[in-house]
Every structure is written in structure tokens, then in C-alpha cells.
Amino acid sequence: QVQLVESGGGLVQAGGSLRLSxxxxxxxxxxxxxxxxxxxxxxxxxxxxxxxxxxxxxxxDSVNGRFTISRDNTKITVHLQMNSLKPEDTAVxxxxxxxxxxxxxxYWGQGTQVTVSS
Numbered sequence: 515q516v517q518l519v520e521s522g523g524g525l526v527q528a529g530g531s532l533r534l535s536x537x538x539x540x541x542x543x544x545x546x547x548x549x550x551x552x553x554x555x556x557x558x559x560x561x562x563x564x565x566x567x568x569x570x571x572x573x574x575d576s577v578n579g580r581f582t583i584s585r586d587n588t589k590i591t592v593h594l595q596m597n598s599l600k601p602e603d604t605a606v607x608x609x610x611x612x613x614x615x616x617x618x619x620x621y622w623g624q625g626t627q628v629t630v631s632s
Contacts, residue, residue, distance in 0.1 A: 516540035516621045518609045523626030526599055530630075534594040536609030536623055547612040548585055548592040552605035552628075563594060564610065576602070599630045 522534040534550065549564025549572075563573045563583040571583055582595040592609065609623035 516542060516611060516619075518611060518621055518623035520607070520609045520623040520626045522594075523607060523628050525629045525631065528599060528601055528630055528632050530599050531595070531597045532599065532628060534596065534607055534609075534626065534628075536592045538590040538592075538609075538611055538621075542590055542611070543613045544587075545613070545615075547610075548590075549583065549610045549612075550592070550594045551608045551610055552603075553608070553625075554605040557605075559608065562607070564612075565592065596628070599628075601630045601632045604628060604630050 517539045518536055520536045526532050545567050547564050547566045550562040551559050552562050553559040561574055562577055563581055565571045565583045565585050567587055580598045585592045606625040607628050608625045611621040613619045
């Protein structure tokens with residue numbers, strides 16, 4: 515069973531920074547993609563950033579240049595460094611783990627609230 519434990523959410527003023535972390539545990543294949551999604555009230559859950567075990571990254575256009583995703587493959591942990599935060603970044607942020615290829619599995623963390631005040 516795979517478990518994702520998130521930390522680092524909170525309240526920050528516009529222009530500030532937060533660092534989100536997510537630790538994965540369980541039987542996890544070495545080839546995988548970990549990332550962060552977010553969902554604001556009334557919106558769909560959207561990809562913020564992800565990173566594969568090989569190091570390839572993807573960023574949403576809205577955060578590209580402000581957020582940086584990284585991972586530790588030894589501890590199977592992913593981090594999201596969020597700088598220059600904007601009120602539009604306010605959302606619940608969910609850690610994500612994808613494994614497999616022909617048979618794909620998608621796991622989710624419980625979500626952590628990020629609130630950016632103006």
C-alpha cells in the first residue's frame with residue numbers, strides 16, 4: 515500500500531515563499547513520477563509541476579519560473595519550492611505519485627492548504 519504524507523502548507527503574504535514536501539512510502543517502483551496538483555474552489559484540479567525518477571520536469575505555465583520541483587530518490591520524497599507567491603496560487607495542493615506504464619497507478623496525498631494573502 516502506498517502512502518503520501520504532505521507538509522509545508524500555510525498562510526503567506528503575496529511575494530513570499532513556501533516549501534511543500536511529500537514523502538512516499540510503501541512498495542513503489544523505481545520508475546515513477548511524483549508531482550503536485552492544486553485545486554481552488556470552483557476550479558478543476560490542475561497539474562502544478564511533476565518530476566520523473568529520471569529527473570524530467572513539467573511545470574504549469576502559471577508557475578513556471580516561480581516554482582521549482584525537486585526530488586530525493588533515496589527517500590522517495592518530492593519538494594515544491596514556491597517563490598513570489600500570488601493570491602491566485604491559493605488552493606489545496608495535492609501530492610501525486612504515478613507508477614507503471616502499461617498498467618498505470620495514480621496515488622494522492624490528503625492535500626495541504628496554501629493561502630496567499632494580498
